[in-house]
Amino acid sequence: MTIIDGKALSAELKAQMAAGMPQIIERYGRVPHLVVILVGENPASQTYVRNKAKGCETVGMKSTVITLPEDITEADLLQQIEALNADDSVDGILVQLPLPKHIREQKVIDTISYEKDVDGFHPMNVARLWQNKPCIVACTPKGIMEMLKAYGIVPNGKRAVVIGRSNIVGKPIAKLLLDANATVTIAHSRTEDLPSITREADILVAAIGKPKFVTADMVKDGAVIIDVGINRQEDGKLCGDVDYESVAPKASFITPVPGGVGPMTITMLLQNTIECFENRMTAR
Numbered sequence: 151m152t153i154i155d156g157k158a159l160s161a162e163l164k165a166q167m168a169a170g171m172p173q174i175i176e177r178y179g180r181v182p183h184l185v186v187i188l189v190g191e192n193p194a195s196q197t198y199v200r201n202k203a204k205g206c207e208t209v210g211m212k213s214t215v216i217t218l219p220e221d222i223t224e225a226d227l228l229q230q231i232e233a234l235n236a237d238d239s240v241d242g243i244l245v246q247l248p249l250p251k252h253i254r255e256q257k258v259i260d261t262i263s264y265e266k267d268v269d270g271f272h273p274m275n276v277a278r279l280w281q282n283k284p285c286i287v288a289c290t291p292k293g294i295m296e297m298l299k300a301y302g303i304v305p306n307g308k309r310a311v312v313i314g315r316s317n318i319v320g321k322p323i324a325k326l327l328l329d330a331n332a333t334v335t336i337a338h339s340r341t342e343d344l345p346s347i348t349r350e351a352d353i354l355v356a357a358i359g360k361p362k363f364v365t366a367d368m369v370k371d372g373a374v375i376i377d378v379g380i381n382r383q384e385d386g387k388l389c390g391d392v393d394y395e396s397v398a399p400k401a402s403f404i405t406p407v408p409g410g411v412g413p414m415t416i417t418m419l420l421q422n423t424i425e426c427f428e429n430r431m432t433a434r
């Protein structure tokens with residue numbers, strides 16, 4: 151069994167990005183600039199935003215964090231986004247989710263210019279993904295594909311099962327695995343007899359949000375296990391959607407939590423920012 155070390159792979163990819171920064175400056179006269187908007191004071195969101203800014207710093211990119219009050223109106227938030235869309239010195243815009251209940255998330259996502267949509271959530275990027283056109287791919291699924299590639303795991307012809315059908319993980323990872331010629335099944339909360347389906351998986355992606363949900367009896371011997379879940383346990387420690395202790399011995403490859411998919415997600419955000427930057431620069 152091989153542990154897929156997302157932390158180490160992230161460090162490697164970030165080092166490559168950092169090494170490329172001098173050429174970027176030479177060619178374009180400045181580094182890419184990511185703006186992250188945080189609404190309210192959700193502690194988990196604060197940590198994510200901090201880590202995103204730290205990631206930018208590590209690779210030598212510029213980041214700005216805009217903190218807005220919990221009670222900001224939707225109209226005011228949209229106005230801020232419009233101003234960033236129009237600001238030529240800004241290459242990527244990310245609004246940290248979840249947002250307070252009085253703000254419509256989809257409206258916010260739709261307002262970010264798709265050319266600065268580093269999360270890959272804008273309808274234009276989603277549509278382009280499903281039409282096999284160049285696009286900004288959502289960070290978590292993109293990171294999963296990078297991990298498979300780095301570890302020589304080839305989805306071609308394999309049975310892949312994705313548990314979860316969210317817009318940010320389940321659906322896009324299913325599409326990317328399909329593009330890599332896997333035979334893909336998407337399972338979800340209404341799936342009947344889930345274990346009989348997951349046991350067929352050569353590659354199993356768990357994106358459910360339920361601690362240790364995937365147990366050894368649900369997994370085929372030698373399967374590749376990708377655990378997207380981030381769940382906080384009662385003792386304060388993080389765990390995934392997979393019961394790592396029991397599943398790992400059956401797996402050929404497995405991602406740990408923490409240290410698997412999580413760090414890759416942030417690293418792909420940095421890559422997406424560079425991609426948005428270069429697309430904008432070369433479109434001139």
Ligand code: NAD
Pocket residue numbers: 290313314315316317318319320337338339340341344357358359360378379380381411412413415
């Ligand atoms: P979500 O809540 O939007 O979706 C969960 C999915 O799980 C749903 O599609 C639902 O149908 C499915 N589901 C729920 N109960 C089920 C059941 N009993 N059987 C089968 N399927 C079931 O979640 P999400 O945004 O996709 O996130 C999933 C998990 O991944 C969460 O723990 C989240 O924190 C984590 N996450 C991690 C990263 C990362 O960078 N590592 C990024 C995004 C999300």
